[in-house]
Amino acid sequence: MSSRYPLEGIKILDFHWVGAGPWATSFFADFGAQVIRCESGAAPDPFRVTPPFKDNKMGLNASYMFNMLNSNKKSLQINMKNPRAMEVILPLLKEADVVCENMRPGAMERWGLGYEKIKEINPGIIMVSSCMQGQTGPRNTMSGFGLHLSALGGWTSITGWNDRLGIPPHQAYTDCIAPVYEVIAILAALEHRRLTGEGMYIDQSQLESSMGLLAVPALDYTVNGHITELNGNRDPKGAPHGVYPCAGEERWIAIEVFTEEEWAAFTKVIGHPEWEKDPRFATFIDRKRNEDELDQLVAEATAAFQAESLMADLQNAGVGAGVVENGHDVLEDPHYKARKFFIKTGNNEMGDAIRFGPALKFRSCEPKEGYSPCIGEDTEYVCRELLGMTEEQYKELCDAEVFQ
Amino acid sequence: MMNYKVLDLTDEKGQLAGQIYANLGAEVIKVEPPSGDPSRRIGPFYENDPKPENSLPFWAFNTGKKSVTLDLTKEEGREIFRKMASEADVILESFAPGCMASMGLGYDDLKKQNKGLVMVSITPYGQNGPYAGYKGDDLVLWAVGGVMYQCGYPDRAPMRLNTPQTFLHASLQAVAGSLAALYARNTTGEGDYIDCSGMEAVGHLMMYEPLAWKYQHRLTTRLGAQSWRGTLKLRQVWKCADGMVAMRLIGGRQSRTLKPLIDWMVELGEGDEGDLLKYDWTNLDLYHMTEEEIAHIEEIWAAFFLKHTKKELFDEALKRHYDLTPVQNTKDLLSDDQLTSRDFWVQVEHEDLEKTFEYPGAPFKTTANIWNVRSRAPHIGEHNELVYEELGYTPEEIALLKEGGLI
Numbered sequence: 001m002s003s004r005y006p007l008e009g010i011k012i013l014d015f016h017w018v019g020a021g022p023w024a025t026s027f028f029a030d031f032g033a034q035v036i037r038c039e040s041g042a043a044p045d046p047f048r049v050t051p052p053f054k055d056n057k058m059g060l061n062a063s064y065m066f067n068m069l070n071s072n073k074k075s076l077q078i079n080m081k082n083p084r085a086m087e088v089i090l091p092l093l094k095e096a097d098v099v100c101e102n103m104r105p106g107a108m109e110r111w112g113l114g115y116e117k118i119k120e121i122n123p124g125i126i127m128v129s130s131c132m133q134g135q136t137g138p139r140n141t142m143s144g145f146g147l148h149l150s151a152l153g154g155w156t157s158i159t160g161w162n163d164r165l166g167i168p169p170h171q172a173y174t175d176c177i178a179p180v181y182e183v184i185a186i187l188a189a190l191e192h193r194r195l196t197g198e199g200m201y202i203d204q205s206q207l208e209s210s211m212g213l214l215a216v217p218a219l220d221y222t223v224n225g226h227i228t229e230l231n232g233n234r235d236p237k238g239a240p241h242g243v244y245p246c247a248g249e250e251r252w253i254a255i256e257v258f259t260e261e262e263w264a265a266f267t268k269v270i271g272h273p274e275w276e277k278d279p280r281f282a283t284f285i286d287r288k289r290n291e292d293e294l295d296q297l298v299a300e301a302t303a304a305f306q307a308e309s310l311m312a313d314l315q316n317a318g319v320g321a322g323v324v325e326n327g328h329d330v331l332e333d334p335h336y337k338a339r340k341f342f343i344k345t346g347n348n349e350m351g352d353a354i355r356f357g358p359a360l361k362f363r364s365c366e367p368k369e370g371y372s373p374c375i376g377e378d379t380e381y382v383c384r385e386l387l388g389m390t391e392e393q394y395k396e397l398c399d400a401e402v403f404q
Numbered sequence: 405m406m407n408y409k410v411l412d413l414t415d416e417k418g419q420l421a422g423q424i425y426a427n428l429g430a431e432v433i434k435v436e437p438p439s440g441d442p443s444r445r446i447g448p449f450y451e452n453d454p455k456p457e458n459s460l461p462f463w464a465f466n467t468g469k470k471s472v473t474l475d476l477t478k479e480e481g482r483e484i485f486r487k488m489a490s491e492a493d494v495i496l497e498s499f500a501p502g503c504m505a506s507m508g509l510g511y512d513d514l515k516k517q518n519k520g521l522v523m524v525s526i527t528p529y530g531q532n533g534p535y536a537g538y539k540g541d542d543l544v545l546w547a548v549g550g551v552m553y554q555c556g557y558p559d560r561a562p563m564r565l566n567t568p569q570t571f572l573h574a575s576l577q578a579v580a581g582s583l584a585a586l587y588a589r590n591t592t593g594e595g596d597y598i599d600c601s602g603m604e605a606v607g608h609l610m611m612y613e614p615l616a617w618k619y620q621h622r623l624t625t626r627l628g629a630q631s632w633r634g635t636l637k638l639r640q641v642w643k644c645a646d647g648m649v650a651m652r653l654i655g656g657r658q659s660r661t662l663k664p665l666i667d668w669m670v671e672l673g674e675g676d677e678g679d680l681l682k683y684d685w686t687n688l689d690l691y692h693m694t695e696e697e698i699a700h701i702e703e704i705w706a707a708f709f710l711k712h713t714k715k716e717l718f719d720e721a722l723k724r725h726y727d728l729t730p731v732q733n734t735k736d737l738l739s740d741d742q743l744t745s746r747d748f749w750v751q752v753e754h755e756d757l758e759k760t761f762e763y764p765g766a767p768f769k770t771t772a773n774i775w776n777v778r779s780r781a782p783h784i785g786e787h788n789e790l791v792y793e794e795l796g797y798t799p800e801e802i803a804l805l806k807e808g809g810l811i
Contacts, residue, residue: 004588004592005588006584006585006587006588006596007584007587007588008588008591009591010587019611027580027584031584051620052615052616052618052619052620053619054619056619056620064615064618064619065611065612065615068611068615115771128768133742134742134746134769136745136746137741137742137745137746138722138741138742138745139722139741139742140742142722143661143725143727144727144729145652145727147631147640147650147652148650148651148727148728148729149729150650151641151648151649151650151729151730151731151732152650152729152730152732152740153732153737154732154733154734154736154737155565156641156648156650156731157648157731157732157733157734158565158566158567158733159555159563159564159565159566160563161557161560161563164557164628164629165628165629165641165642165643165648166641166648166731167555167556167557167628167629167640167641168631168640168641168650169555169564169565170551170554170555170609171554171611171612171631176573176609177573177576180573180576180577180579180580181576181767181768182768183580183583184424184576184579184580184583184767185767185768185770187580187583187584187586187587188406188428188583188774189770189772189774190587191405191406191583191586191587192405192406192772192774194590195405195406195407196405196772198772200770200771200772200774201770201771202768202769202770203768203769203770204767204768204769205746205768205769207742207743208743208746208748208765208766208767208768209767209768211737211743211748211764211765211767212420212572212764212767213569213572213573214567214734214737214764215464215465215763215764216448216460216461216464216567216568217566217567217734218464218734218737218738218762218763218764219460219463219464219761219763220448220460220734221734221735221738222738222749222761222762222763223450223460223463223761224448224450224451224452224460226448227733227734227735228566228567228733228734229566229733230566231566232563233543233561233563233564235542235543236447236448237446237447238541241543242543242561243543243547243552243561243562243563244561245561250625252547252553252561252562253547254543254544254546254547254548254552255544256539256540256541256543256544258541311548315535315538315539318539319539320538320539320540320541320543320544321539321544322540322544322545322547322548323547323548324547324548324552324553324562325547325548325549325550325553326550326553326613326617326623327550327553327610327612327613327614327615327616327617327618327622327623327624328617328623329550330549330550330607330610330613330614331614331617331618333548334533334534335529335533335534335535335548335603336603336604336607338532338533338534339530339532339533339601339604341604341607342614354614354615354618355615356607356608356610356614358577358608359573359574359577359600359601359604359605359607359608360577360578360580360581360598360599360600360601360604360605361530361598361599361600362581362584362585362596362597362598363511363596363597363598363599364585364588364594364596
């Protein structure tokens, strides 16, 4: 494998924290960019103190969650409230291609680092501000969590059973969408700069980014006036189409039958070949009409099977099926293993650990399997090697309590 | 601004990727079989009329693209495609693994005449590995990927969302990866091949679960309308007078984010005397409260919310600053104050229908305005003449290609 990574040469000054922001810059760090996290020791990134921890002991360098999103980055510990912090930050901004942050709107301005100011220092810079609902508008500074944004963004209204309350689909779902759009925004801005020489400011609202994935329900409303509602696991294209219990505790299998061939194969594997021509289920329309009964019978039948073997048998017969994998299953999953989805990380205090790697594979390189930085681990490197400070200059800033 | 030329061979698995390129200014050509892309058969449909030109998912993910038809099952069709590919920057495809190569259109074939080509394959499980030949649509991939297990009610099956998500996540990865490869090409002059898998795009959303198992031997179980906070089960969604709202008890200093609601409830005389005020809402000691105490507060909330509408509860939340949001549906989103104040929704003209519809707008705003929804999704082969003439075919030759069933 070549040792060249596609994003080598890009320099990112990263004021992100918590989940979504660092998730975005982890893509850059994994593929060769230089990402410098600017971290406060007084108000550390909450992900540094998010469990699980090494040996179950909380510590700034003990969180496996922090590793997950911060591998291959550098950590500059800096107290932005100290006026002399600018002696480090301004020269870094001058050299940076990208500066990004996901604090509440207004925080960067209070440090004197609004886009207008940064642009004076580095006209070609690309600045990203990512927050829950955008930098402007009546709700720009509204607080809340993933729960609230899932509700506000429409996700909770389409996840659930039609006889019960809707639920958030996946903790902080919009946090799962915004990071990749941020990566796309930055790479598109870099291309724009290559062609025009112009930098730009990017205002990302997590709420707005997530709407791209809600486009079909949105159009169904704007075009047809139809409001998408709760519908369990059903799908207008298939039946049976659902999640059914298997042998053991909390073992489940997802099954998708779309065609008549799949239906015929399904009935054989599940041990009920007589269903194929049963007038209640013989055609797609029959199965849709009697879907409650069908789901009931399928659930009774699957309960006798072991989930993994039923998945293999159905797939080998040409039917889409998959085990509902939990946190343990995914670590043992043969496909994830074969494709090396989980890779090495860790840090210099905890040693080796694991994380999931990128969700795509380049022909030209493997993802980096480097550690995440302990807090402030690269402060001296950044000052001395990158900024060329003398030992005295660096010590003076240390004494002035800049790196706290 | 972006000058790339993108060929989009994908069905529903990759169309969002091509659309993002189109919205960023690239020229994106959707290459469809002469009968139209199979994804055009997916509903819901315009006016519920299931014609290939009426598929709303197709509309949703193909704005700004051109469409040509081309029969890749015939060698002459493949020859035309090779010509197109020799000038392309990016090819997006979502056929089964090995399918492009079997047609002589694999990355290794195409890069011979275009070494800067970036090619992306989007498939359910990726190009290799034991599941590579398996079937998987949204439900199955959401399950095996690892995010479904925690979603649902404890007494029923785990669940997905009521609109497919898996391949939208995979498509986002496809764009990020191919833009990264194009960035590298500026230095190396070489393209790249990128293998995107729906299962891994889903797996990438898991975050906590595999770590919780590996390092704590813990699994998060489904709690439906409740959620875990440590070992506590806290209600997170509630019925109100005209729908639902989302809100959750929270302890410690963050309980201050609930205090304005408590104050409002007390003002309105909710709860029995002192019921709500006996707790310290500036530093709620949640972990030392009994299950009964928590249930009691939640009962008072439940009764209170039922008396008020989503709008009343949210208006007051915005005024008084407590963390509560309405559970909005798509109708609510179209008139959402925050989205409309930022001009999020955009009008897309369907001049063929003499109508204009609102579509989701930019996922990020930029001072250089690099994101634009330029036109409705194309009809089948709508740009055949335009594209094939640019490629050097004369109108007579194009007529012959049509007669031969190639386009």
